[in-house]
Structure formats: C-alpha cells, structure tokens
Amino acid sequence: MIQLFRVAKIFPPNYPALTDINIQINNGEFVFLSGPSGAGKTTLLKLLFREEEASEGQILVNGRNITRLNGRGIAQMRREIGLVFQEFRLLSTLSALENVALAAEVVGLTKRESMRKAFHLLRELGLKERHDAKPASLSGGEQQRVAIARALVNEPILVLADEPTGNLDSEMADETMRLFLRMRERGTTVLIATHDSGLLRRFSHRVITLQRGRLISDSKLRVDKDLTEAP
Ligand SMILES: Nc1ncnc2c1ncn2[C@@H]1O[C@H](COP(=O)(O)OP(=O)(O)O)[C@@H](O)[C@H]1O
Ligand SMILES: [Mg+2]
Numbered sequence: 491m492i493q494l495f496r497v498a499k500i501f502p503p504n505y506p507a508l509t510d511i512n513i514q515i516n517n518g519e520f521v522f523l524s525g526p527s528g529a530g531k532t533t534l535l536k537l538l539f540r541e542e543e544a545s546e547g548q549i550l551v552n553g554r555n556i557t558r559l560n561g562r563g564i565a566q567m568r569r570e571i572g573l574v575f576q577e578f579r580l581l582s583t584l585s586a587l588e589n590v591a592l593a594a595e596v597v598g599l600t601k602r603e604s605m606r607k608a609f610h611l612l613r614e615l616g617l618k619e620r621h622d623a624k625p626a627s628l629s630g631g632e633q634q635r636v637a638i639a640r641a642l643v644n645e646p647i648l649v650l651a652d653e654p655t656g657n658l659d660s661e662m663a664d665e666t667m668r669l670f671l672r673m674r675e676r677g678t679t680v681l682i683a684t685h686d687s688g689l690l691r692r693f694s695h696r697v698i699t700l701q702r703g704r705l706i707s708d709s710k711l712r713v714d715k716d717l718t719e720a721p
Contacts, residue, residue, distance in 0.1 A: 491517045491648065491679045492538065497547030499533050499703075507533045508703045511547070515681065520674045522690055523683040525700035531683035532576060534700070535650050538681075539571055540564045552647065569597060572641035572678075574651035578633050580625040580640075586612060586632075587621040590639045597644055604643075611639040614669065616662070630657035638666060642673060649673060649680045655689060667693050 492515040499508040508530045515521055523531050536542040537549060540556055549556050552570055559567065580589050590608035595601060612621050615635040625633055634657045641649060649670065655663035667689065670680050684690070690697055696710045 491515050491519070491552060492681070493548075493550040494537075495548040497537065497549060498545050499530075499537060499542065500545040506703055508537075508700075511705050513698060513705065513708070515679060517679055518674065518677050520671065520680045520695045521682070522693075522695060522697045523681060523700065524685060524687075524690060524697050525706075527685055528702075529685075529700040530703040531685075531700060532652055533703075535652050535681070535683055538650055539568055539573060569644075570647050572644065572646035572649040572651075574634075574638050574641045574649070574654045576652040576656065578625070578637040580633060580636055582625055585622050585624055586617060586628065586636045589625070589636055590643050593640045594643045607643055608639065611643055612636070615639055616665070631659070631662060634658060635662075635666070638669070642669070645673075645676070645678070647678060649678055649682075651680070651682045653684055653686075654682060655684065655686060660688065663689060664692065 492513065494511050494513045497508060497511040498506065500506050511534065523534060525531055533542060537544050538551055540559065544557055551567060554567060556567060581592070584592065587605065587608050590611060591601070591604040594604035594607055599607070609621060612618060615638065617632060617635055620628060620632055625636070628636065634654065638654055641651065651670070655666055658666060670682065674680050698705060699707045
C-alpha cells in the first residue's frame with residue numbers, strides 16, 4: 491500500500507526535514523506516525539499525496555511510483571486518498587454540509603446522493619445541528635470534524651490524517667478515532683500523524699516514531715525482531 495525507500499526531503503537552502511526514511515505499510519493497516527513537533531510528520535504526509543516532492547528516494551502509494559507522476563496522475567492518485575489537513579482547508583463560502591457533499595460530487599455522485607452521504611457522516615460525527623453553518627461560525631473542533639467527514643465521504647482506500655484530534659476534547663477525539671477504526675474494518679488503510687501520547691496509549695496500534703527527520707522506532711519491526719530473536 492505504502493512503501494518508502496531511502497526517502498529524504500531537503501527544504502531550501504538545505505534543511506533536512508526527512509532523512510533516509512524506509513517504511514512499509516500494508517493494505518488495511520492502522521498506523522500512527524508520532525514524534526515531537528518539528529519531527530517531520532506533516533512533511534512525510536505531504537510527500538505521500540505529492541503536495542511536496544521527495545528530494546531523494548522512491549515512494550509507492552497504491553502500487554504507483556508517485557515520485558514519477560504528472561499532474562493528471564497526481565489528481566488521479568488523490569482521488570483514492572482521504573486527506574485530513576492540520577489546518578482543515580474548508581471552503582469558507584460553503585456550509586458544513588456543502589463542504590462535505592462537494593467532495594462526493596467532484597468524483598461523480600449526484601447532488602442528492604452527495605448530500606445524503608454528507609448528512610449521514612456529519613450526524614455520525616455529532617454535527618447534525620450544525621450542518622447549515624459556515625466554517626467561520628464553527629468552533630475549531632467542529633471544523634475539524636467537518637474536515638474529517640469530507641475525507642471519509644468517498645470511502646477512500648487510504649486515509650492520511652494530520653493531527654486529526656488536535657482540536658478535540660478527549661471524548662470527541664476517541665469518537666473520531668472509532669470512526670477511523672470503522673474505516674479500517676472496511677479495509678481502508680489509515681495513517682494518522684499525532685503528537686498526542688494519550689491517544690497512542692488509548693488506541694494501541696502500530697506506531698512509527700520520527701525525531702528530527704529520522705525514523706527512530708517502528709513498533710511493528712520491534713515485534714518482528716523480538717519474534718525472530720526468540721529461541
Ligand atoms: N516548506 C518548508 N520550508 C522549510 N522548512 C520547512 C517547510 N516545511 C516544514 N519545514 C521544517 O521541517 C521540519 C519538519 O516540519 P513538519 O513536517 O511540519 O513537522 P511536524 O509535523 O512533525 O511538526 C520543521 O523543522 C519545519 O520547520
Ligand atoms: Mg505537523
């Protein structure tokens with residue numbers, strides 16, 4: 491599903507945001523990307539949907555080598571990915587419902603069906619009463635949930651979420667995580683960047699940890715290693 495081989499990202503003039511990253515994530519895995527602020531989590535997610543280009547190395551997403559895609563290829567790849575951005579990126583002139591429904595319309599659903607799906611998801615995320623509101627009149631946590639609904643509305647095969655619970659209290663954060671877990675039960679691969687250690691404790695899954703742009707631990711590899719080293 492996702493493979494990175496010796497990936498590096500150097501921001502001009504020569505700041506190494508990521509160095510020699512090797513990761514393999516299989517279909518249907520649920521993975522946290524952790525590490526302190528500035529570790530490179532957001533940069534790594536941006537490489538995966540080609541908002542940024544890798545400086546070195548190869549990246550495969552859904553079997554495509556995304557280091558060699560043209561504009562059309564990038565657009566096609568992004569259709570399969572549900573993105574939750576740290577800064578939401580909602581359209582200010584549209585209501586919560588319209589923001590979510592638009593994502594479904596863009597990939598070809600009718601307006602009616604798009605609205606129906608959007609409404610259903612917003613209700614699941616506790617936003618039934620707020621679906622008519624514009625982003626500016628929603629709280630940070632509400633905007634975040636709208637952004638999450640938008641990412642999930644097309645039932646993507648891969649979800650990339652950047653600090654998706656950053657503006658939520660722990661109860662709402664757990665509710666949101668359960669929604670991601672339900673996606674996973676349907677076979678979706680989920681990669682969540684978070685520096686929230688409480689979240690990692692409450693939901694024990696594979697954790698890949700970055701520090702200063704380097705991969706310093708991967709709980710899955712640690713388990714694999716323990717198994718191979720067992721007598
Ligand atoms: N566009 C950019 N230009 C220069 N430096 C950047 C850019 N984006 C991120 N960085 C730097 O790369 C490092 C990793 O940032 P980021 O990926 O946002 O970390 P995280 O998401 O883990 O907090 C930080 O030191 C940040 O300042
Ligand atoms: Mg970040």
